[in-house]
Amino acid sequence: MREIVVLYLIDSLRAGGAERVLYNTVEYFRESGLPVRPEIALLYDGGYLSDDLRRIDIPVHELGLKRKYEMSGLFKLKRLLEEGDYDLVHVHLFPASWYAAFLPIPRKRWKWVYTEHSAHNRRRELPFLKPVEALVYGKFDWIVAVSEGVKESLLSWLPGLRGRISVIPNGVRLPERTLDRAEARRKLGLDTDSFILLYAGRLEPMKGLDVLLDALAGIEADHFLCLIAGDGPLKDVLRARSKELGISSKVRFLGFRRDVELLMDAADVLVLPSLWEGLPMVLLEVMARSKPAIASSVGGIPELIEDGVNGWLVKPGDPDVLRMRILYALEHRERLVGMGREARKKVESSYSISAMAGKLLKLYDELLFSEGRNTGAVRR
Numbered sequence: 001m002r003e004i005v006v007l008y009l010i011d012s013l014r015a016g017g018a019e020r021v022l023y024n025t026v027e028y029f030r031e032s033g034l035p036v037r038p039e040i041a042l043l044y045d046g047g048y049l050s051d052d053l054r055r056i057d058i059p060v061h062e063l064g065l066k067r068k069y070e071m072s073g074l075f076k077l078k079r080l081l082e083e084g085d086y087d088l089v090h091v092h093l094f095p096a097s098w099y100a101a102f103l104p105i106p107r108k109r110w111k112w113v114y115t116e117h118s119a120h121n122r123r124r125e126l127p128f129l130k131p132v133e134a135l136v137y138g139k140f141d142w143i144v145a146v147s148e149g150v151k152e153s154l155l156s157w158l159p160g161l162r163g164r165i166s167v168i169p170n171g172v173r174l175p176e177r178t179l180d181r182a183e184a185r186r187k188l189g190l191d192t193d194s195f196i197l198l199y200a201g202r203l204e205p206m207k208g209l210d211v212l213l214d215a216l217a218g219i220e221a222d223h224f225l226c227l228i229a230g231d232g233p234l235k236d237v238l239r240a241r242s243k244e245l246g247i248s249s250k251v252r253f254l255g256f257r258r259d260v261e262l263l264m265d266a267a268d269v270l271v272l273p274s275l276w277e278g279l280p281m282v283l284l285e286v287m288a289r290s291k292p293a294i295a296s297s298v299g300g301i302p303e304l305i306e307d308g309v310n311g312w313l314v315k316p317g318d319p320d321v322l323r324m325r326i327l328y329a330l331e332h333r334e335r336l337v338g339m340g341r342e343a344r345k346k347v348e349s350s351y352s353i354s355a356m357a358g359k360l361l362k363l364y365d366e367l368l369f370s371e372g373r374n375t376g377a378v379r380r
Contacts, residue, residue, distance in 0.1 A: 003035045004364050005085055009077070009100055010092040013040070013060075014047035015230075015256060016202065017281040018092050018117045021146075021170050023049045026058055028173075028357045036361060041080055043073060043096055048258070068095055078105050086110055088364055091140070093117065101139040111367045114140040115168075119153040119299035120206075120276035134158050141367055144168050144360075146279040147300020168363070169300070171356030172284045174348060175261070184265035194223040195330050198267035200260050200282050203232030208273035208296065210241065214319035215273075217245040221330055224250050226271070229263055231256040264289050268336055269329050275316050277301055284351050287311070287343035292336055294325045304351075310342035 008026060013019050026038035039059040042050065050060045063076045077099055081089070088111040091100045097114055114137065123129050137143060137158055143165040145151035151167050182192045190196065201207055209228070216226055228238070228251065235253070242251045257263065260282075264270070270286040272295035279300035283293055287304065295301050296316035305311040312325045329336065 003037050004361075004368065005037045005039070005087050006364065007039050007041055007081070007084065007086045007089050008092065009041045009089060009096045010043075011096050012042050012044045012047045013049035013053070015049075017170075017278075018115075019047070019049055020281045021115075021117070022092055023053065024172065024353055025357060025360065026053065027056065028353050030056055030058055032354070032357065034357060034361055036357075036364065039084070039086070041077065043099065073099055074103055078103055081105065081110065087368055088113065090115070094121065094123070097136055101136040107139065111142075111364075112140045113142050113144060113363070113367070115144040115146065116150055116154050117146055117278040118276060119147075119150045119278055124157055130157070134160060137161055140164075142166070142363065144363070146170050147303050149298075149300045149303065150278045153299070166363070168356060168359045169303075169351055170279045170281055170284060171351050171353040172281065172288050172347065173353050174288050174344075178289050179262065179265040181266060181268075184262055187262060188266050190225070190266055191223065194225050195221070195333065196267045197224075197226040197326060198229070198263055198270050198286075199226070199272070200229040200257075200263060200270070200286075201272075201280075203228070203230050203234040203238060205234065206275050208275050208316060209234065209238055211317055211319050211322060212271060212273045213238065213241050213245055213247065213251070215323040215326060216247050216251060218319075218323050219250075219327060219330075221327075224330065226251045227254055227263060227267065228252065229254040229257045229260060261285070261289065264291060267291060268333065269294055269326075271322075271326070272296060272301070273314070273316070273322055274298060274301075279304070284347055288347045288351075290337075290340035290344040292329075292339040292343050294322070294329065304346060306342075306346075310339055310346055 008022055010022055029036040029038050041061045043063050043065050046062050053060055061080055063073055065073045090113040091097055092115050143161055145167050148167055151165055155162055185192050239253055242248050264286045270293040272283055272293055274296045277299035286293055292311040294312045295305055297313040298316050305313055307313040314321045314325050
């Protein structure tokens with residue numbers, strides 16, 4: 001198989017699940033010897049992950065847009081494509097999808113792939129956008145969904161995509177070593193005896209953090225702490241809400257952190273109270289580190305968590321149910337190690353970075369070199 005040159009297009013490489021998926025993908029392609037030569041194009045400024053990629057000699061092209069919609073972005077992207085030797089363009093997230101779809105350029109010179117990361121977005125709440133979205137998605141040769149839940153959700157919105165969509169789950173590296181919980185807590189200056197609940201992600205409405213705070217307000221246990229690691233538009237609102245609920249002593253807002261793996265090792269349980277999701281990277285990462293999670297039963301999460309075996313599923317938006325699960329984990333801490341082992345097994349069996357990269361390579365190869373594209377190789 002000859003080398004395939006892929007341009008990956010995304011908004012930026014700031015901290016986020018889709019951004020980490022892309023980072024892991026191109027890093028793995030670079031170091032594995034698989035015949036894929038990746039380059040990255042960013043609509044906006046890079047973010048810290050772009051610096052990490054440059055350090056391993058992966059080209060990162062920043063288009064430098066200052067607003068979400070800039071006509072100049074179309075022409076900058078057009079120039080990049082025409083001057084490069086790309087075989088295929090693989091796009092992640094909105095509005096990168098729209099820029100790719102509306103390029104003033106003959107499209108047949110390249111194959112076009114789009115990865116759908118979420119089971120819902122705000123655009124689906126606006127019916128007048130449905131024909132525009134159908135046009136945008138229709139510009140891609142193939143759609144990758146990160147879970148069966150995401151695939152079915154997208155098809156319910158745009159059924160015309162059936163026959164051009166397959167599932168390739170997100171993959172993560174399996175850590176060779178994790179820190180003992182007590183050691184991780186010593187490094188972080190945390191109490192070694194407390195029950196520690198961890199949320200790690202963006203502070204935005206879809207993540208359901210208001211529900212989490214309402215759930216915590218009913219927990220009276222001593223030696224209990226919830227760590228919230230991340231940044232976002234709700235930062236000040238959530239801080240104010242925790243004070244209003246009188247739970248500031250048991251909720252600690254950490255802001256953006258680059259040592260999330262250390263926080264995972266220190267925690268007892270991850271909590272993910274999202275209103276919608278695709279296949280959350282933070283969930284895969286914590287499970288790979290042998291920790292269970294309490295997570296909303298949305299998107300691809302039920303494909304990962306078997307309730308009561310390797311974690312717990314809860315109804316989204318219900319603080320009472322979430323509180324009950326947190327209290328159960330708190331009162332049955334002896335179960336957490338065994339559930340963590342089951343979580344690790346789940347990731348090992350189906351969600352490794354090598355499995356994801358292999359499926360992507362197979363898809364690229366078929367789109368570029370097979371006479372009939374819709375064969376079983378890229379269908380699921």
